[in-house]
Amino acid sequence: MRVLGMISGTSHDGIDVAVVDFSRTGEVLEGRVGHTASTPYPEELRARLIAALPPAPTTLAEVCVLDTLIGQRFAAAAAEAIARGGPVDLIVSHGQTVFHWVEGAHARGTLQIGQPAWIAERTGVPVLSDVRVRDITAGGHGAPLVSVLDGLLLGGHAGGAAALNLGGIANMTVVREGALSAYDIGPANALIDAVVTSRRLNERGFDEDGAIAASGRVDSRLLEVLLDEPYYRLPAPKSTGKELFHLEYVETALARAGLRGTVGDADLVATLTELTVRTVADDVRAAGVSALVVSGGGCRNPVIMRGLRAALPGVEVAPSDAYGAPADDKEAIAFALIGWLTAHGLPGTVPGGTGASAARILGTLTPGAGPLVLPAPMTEPPRSLVLTR
Missing domain, CATH: 3.30.420.40 (ATPase, nucleotide binding domain)
Known part of the structure; x- marks a missing residue:
């Protein structure tokens, strides 16, 4: 068929x-x-x-x-x-x-x-x-x-595996010992794209090849405020979307951090990119898997992928192409x-x-x-x- x-x-x-x-x-x-x-x-x-x-x-x-x-x-x-x-x-x-x-x-x-x-x-x-x-x-x-799809593809993976999709929202499926769980982690590209588009940082509407993030520095105070989002502490299963993670969300976080008007464009994109890396890596570590299979537009962002590999030294991080799913x-x-x-x-x-x-x-x-x-x-x-x- x-x-x-x-x-x-x-x-x-x-x-x-x-x-x-x-x-x-x-x-x-x-x-x-x-x-x-x-x-x-x-x-x-x-x-x-x-x-x-x-x-x-x-x-x-x-x-x-x-x-x-x-x-x-x-x-x-x-x-x-x-x-x-x-x-x-x-x-x-x-x-x-x-x-x-x-x-x-x-x-x-x-x-x-x-x-x-x-x-x-x-x-x-x-x-x-x-x-x-x-x-x-x-x-x-x-x-x-x-x-x-993840359950059928990864069910036989020794040591357990997680399938991560990095679209606007990051979602993950964990498959180990015959059991499966899945949920939305939080923003992958949603906040980055919103800032790139609204501030017209390029004509693509996203951070192509992570170039903007690579040119900036992470603002630790803003990142701390962003990580304080209650959604991250909810138990799985859970789901979210751009109803929560949108441009006004970023502006509110800047105001809470006392940084409105003081964080440069590249630093803001770098910080939002690090938010994706940090929230994903925390959940992958908690899952205790040996492999992370990544798909979605975010896997083409080298800053995100380098960040995940650095944060997960004991985990094999690879695109889903290796499993026949481009x-x-x-x-x-x-x-x-x-x-x-x-x-x-x-x-x-x-x-x-x-x-x-x-x-x-x-x-x-x-x-x-x-x-x-x-x-x-x-x-x-x-x-x-x-x-x-």
């Missing part, structure tokens, strides 16, 4: 796609990764999306417009992926998260936009969407859903996997990964051009996953 996975993450920078051809032999699921790509949002659309995100006020009219515009961009990306990678049986669209509602350490709801009907109409292929909310209805956080494409591959699981009547969550009361089959299906035809259901999930190119 060929599945196209699609996602725009918490960096809100564009759409990642991956076509995966799945086949199962006994307890092993094999996935051959075919076409992968990343399509940036047009600058005007990204700016409009960011302007509508919390804590900024917005209107239902703007949400409706963005739902359509983003759905059309996803449809175009899907059509391009099919043209380049060949026909697919199912498309899984995560869409674009615009709000993740957490109160009292519990997820109450989540909203992803990018109307899937545009994708189904453009491609004629059935689309699975709204993949997070079913887990929330079962008491979970709806995140990190990539933990189902670091830039892993989340899209994960959602393709969730699509395969749903199509076969299998849960796409691990309760230890999201905190749900039980595993759930995920998503809402939008039919394509013809009758909706699903494979024969399976009663037992695969025990492991092997990815190849």
Whole structure:
């Protein structure tokens, strides 16, 4: 079964796609990764999306417009992926998260936009969407859903392993001795990107190659204030997002530290980068694993990666490419996997990964051009996953 996975993450920078051809032999699921790509949002659309995100006020009219515009961009990306990678049986669209509602350490709801009907109409292929909310209805956080992929990939790793995704938010899956846990650690690139964008430090909207951070110095007083965030002390499972970690959060921290207007741009980016390193390294040490498998845009930031290796001398730190999941494409591959699981009547969550009361089959299906035809259901999930190119 060929599945196209699609996602725009918490960096809100564009759409990642991956076509995966799945086949199962006994307890092993094999996935051959075919076409992968990343399509940036047009600058005007990204700016409009960011302007509508919390804590900024917005209107239902703007949400409706963005739902359509983003759905059309996803449809175009899907059509391009099919043209380049060949026909697919199912498309899984995560869409674009615009709000993740957490109160009292519990997820109450989540909203992803990018109307899937545009994708189904453009491609004629059935689309699975709204993949997070079913887990929330079962008491979970709806995140990190990539933990189902991590568990299958890393379950046999001696000494335990952790899979770290460094997108806008850092999330980690810990797999050891047959048990799995997962949660959002805190900001990875979210605060860095917010400062780079708002202060127009470059045209990319992120700290390319960590160049800005490398030119600055960490402000210890500001870092101390940032590390005092109560979220870090919450027990797992837990989830967070840009509802908490946004530009105003940085400005508030500067004010609390008595440093507003006194910290240079490069020093501020260096300090926010060190915040990511420190919070991630603390949690990896607490997990007691021997390997850290890293994916997401942050793994292309040498300042973050050097910082993690220096802070974790007893841990092997490597990108997820070594496990067949290219670091830039892993989340899209994960959602393709969730699509395969749903199509076969299998849960796409691990309760230890999201905190749900039980595993759930995920998503809402939008039919394509013809009758909706699903494979024969399976009663037992695969025990492991092997990815190849």
